[in-house]
Amino acid sequence: xxxxxxxxxxxxxxxxxxxxxxxxxxxxxxxxxxxxxxxxxxxxxxxxxxxxxxxxxxxxxxxxxxxxxxxxxxxxxxxxxxxxxxxxxxxxxxxxxxxxxxxxxxxxxxxxxxxxxxxxxxxxxxxxxxxxxxxxxxxxxxxxxxxxxxxxxxxxxxxxxxxxxxxxxxxxxxxxxxxxxxxxxxxxxxxxxxxxxxxxxxxxxxxxxxxxxxxxxxxxxxxxxxxxxxxxxxxxxxxxxxxxxxxxxxxxxxxxxxxxxxxxxxxxxxxxxxxxxxxxxxxxxxxxxxxxxxxxxxxxxxxxxxxxxxxxxxxxxxxxxxxxxxxxxxxxxxxxxxxxxxxxxxxxxxxx
Ligand SMILES: [Fe+2]
Numbered sequence: 001x002x003x004x005x006x007x008x009x010x011x012x013x014x015x016x017x018x019x020x021x022x023x024x025x026x027x028x029x030x031x032x033x034x035x036x037x038x039x040x041x042x043x044x045x046x047x048x049x050x051x052x053x054x055x056x057x058x059x060x061x062x063x064x065x066x067x068x069x070x071x072x073x074x075x076x077x078x079x080x081x082x083x084x085x086x087x088x089x090x091x092x093x094x095x096x097x098x099x100x101x102x103x104x105x106x107x108x109x110x111x112x113x114x115x116x117x118x119x120x121x122x123x124x125x126x127x128x129x130x131x132x133x134x135x136x137x138x139x140x141x142x143x144x145x146x147x148x149x150x151x152x153x154x155x156x157x158x159x160x161x162x163x164x165x166x167x168x169x170x171x172x173x174x175x176x177x178x179x180x181x182x183x184x185x186x187x188x189x190x191x192x193x194x195x196x197x198x199x200x201x202x203x204x205x206x207x208x209x210x211x212x213x214x215x216x217x218x219x220x221x222x223x224x225x226x227x228x229x230x231x232x233x234x235x236x237x238x239x240x241x242x243x244x245x246x247x248x249x250x251x252x253x254x255x256x257x258x259x260x261x262x263x264x265x266x267x268x269x270x271x272x273x274x275x276x277x278x279x280x281x282x283x284x285x286x287x288x289x290x291x292x293x294x295x296x297x298x299x300x301x302x303x304x305x306x307x308x309x310x311x312x313x314x315x316x317x318x319x320x321x322x323x324x325x326x327x328x329x330x331x332x333x334x335x336x337x338x339x340x341x342x343x344x345x346x347x348x349x350x351x352x
Contacts, residue, residue: 001051005040008032012049017157017214017242024214027242028151029285078112082138086166090134090173095207098170099163103210106162109142113149133172133180136254141165143250143290144243150289151246163211164218164243168251171201171219183261195231198223218243222251225281245283249290252278267349268296269322288319296321297347304348305335322347 003012010032018026018040026036032049040047085105092098144165148158172180175197179190186194202220205211221235221244228236230248256271266274272291279287297303297313303326305311311326314334323337326347335342 002046002048004046005037005044008037008040008047008049010037015048015050015152018044018047019214024217024241027238029242029283030238078108079138082108082141083134086134086137089137089166090170095204096210098167098204099208099210102163102166102170105138105166106141106145106159109138109145109166110158110162113142113145133169136258137166137169139254140168140247140250143254143293144246146293147246147250147286147289150293151286160212160215160218161243161246164215164222165247165250167201167205167215168219168222168247169197169201170204171197171199174200174204181261185262195223199232214241215243217241218247220244222247224248226283227280230281240283245286249275249282249286252281253290268294269347269349272296272322291321292319294321297324302329306344306346306348309333311335 001015012032014026014030014032014036015028017024017028026040030036032040082105085101085108089098089101089105092101141162142165145158145162148161153161175194179186179193182190198220202216205216205219218241221233221241224230224233224235224240224244225248226237226240226245228234252275253271256266256274257268259265275282275287295316299313299315301313303311303313305326305328309331310329312329313324314327315325317323317325317336317338320338326335326337327333328335335345337343337345337347
């Protein structure tokens with residue numbers, strides 16, 4: 001909701017990224033402080049804030065049931081065009097060309113996402129990785145767009161996220177191939193070199209005037225962690241660029257589920273559990289939006305429950321992709337896995 005700057009209170013949380021001359025003044029999700037108030041008094045007459053209860057993560061309330069009919073499955077043609085575009089982008093030597101190619105790929109993904117009014121994405125259907133960095137860029141760009149949309153981004157704000165998602169690892173072109181494609185775990189020294197890729201990416205993008213500084217910062221900060229333990233700047237909390245916070249969630253998930261020469265990909269279930277364990281690394285609102293975006297078990301899928309029963313997925317529980325509504329094949333009993341009586345039950349996934 002929009003409020004006059006003069007009516008802002010310290011309990012309000014800002015619901016938009018506020019720029020002054022392309023520089024971010026206040027990021028979405030920031031709680032109003034006296035310092036922020038004084039800045040906003042100067043630059044803005046009114047500002048969008050979350051309604052009192054809108055910013056809270058709902059826990060223990062009635063869970064929304066939803067069908068997954070509108071789940072996004074990117075067509076093979078789109079995937080191929082996007083992947084080819086990113087492959088081309090990684091070969092460009094001119095910064096303007098890199099940015100314009102990334103813009104085209106991002107627009108392609110945005111058209112797919114916005115045009116279909118997609119609300120959920122089946123990530124297993126989305127993920128198709130062989131040439132890691134190219135496909136990773138497309139996957140992260142797509143997931144970042146979906147998360148951002150869930151957070152209420154639209155128009156130019158959404159475009160910035162898509163662009164940064166496609167570009168986030170462009171600095172890897174400066175990392176030696178022997179490190180980038182090493183079929184084993186990196187040594188400490190190699191990892192130090194690898195950790196320079198966000199800085200290289202930023203330096204490459206500084207050469208183009210066609211990209212905003214805020215998007216460049218998203219690329220620079222995509223490995224920052226919410227608790228300040230990331231790199232290269234060791235920023236923490238709201239100091240981290242909002243696009244980078246979105247990219248961090250999409251990037252880590254994609255890295256976990258992707259098979260690499262030196263590691264097997266985790267199942268989506270295990271990847272999510274591991275991310276819950278790393279919750280200090282992420283902005284919780286973005287993790288929540290991510291959980292609201294994904295479907296792990298589409299309606300109609302057969303799964304095995306930890307009590308040994310074979311079940312069919314009947315419906316999703318929004319925000320709880322590991323806990324859909326199931327119906328037993330033999331007894332026809334319905335298990336709503338978010339129901340307190342079912343909390344001891346989990347879906348058993350095959351060993352990876
Ligand atoms: Fe990266």
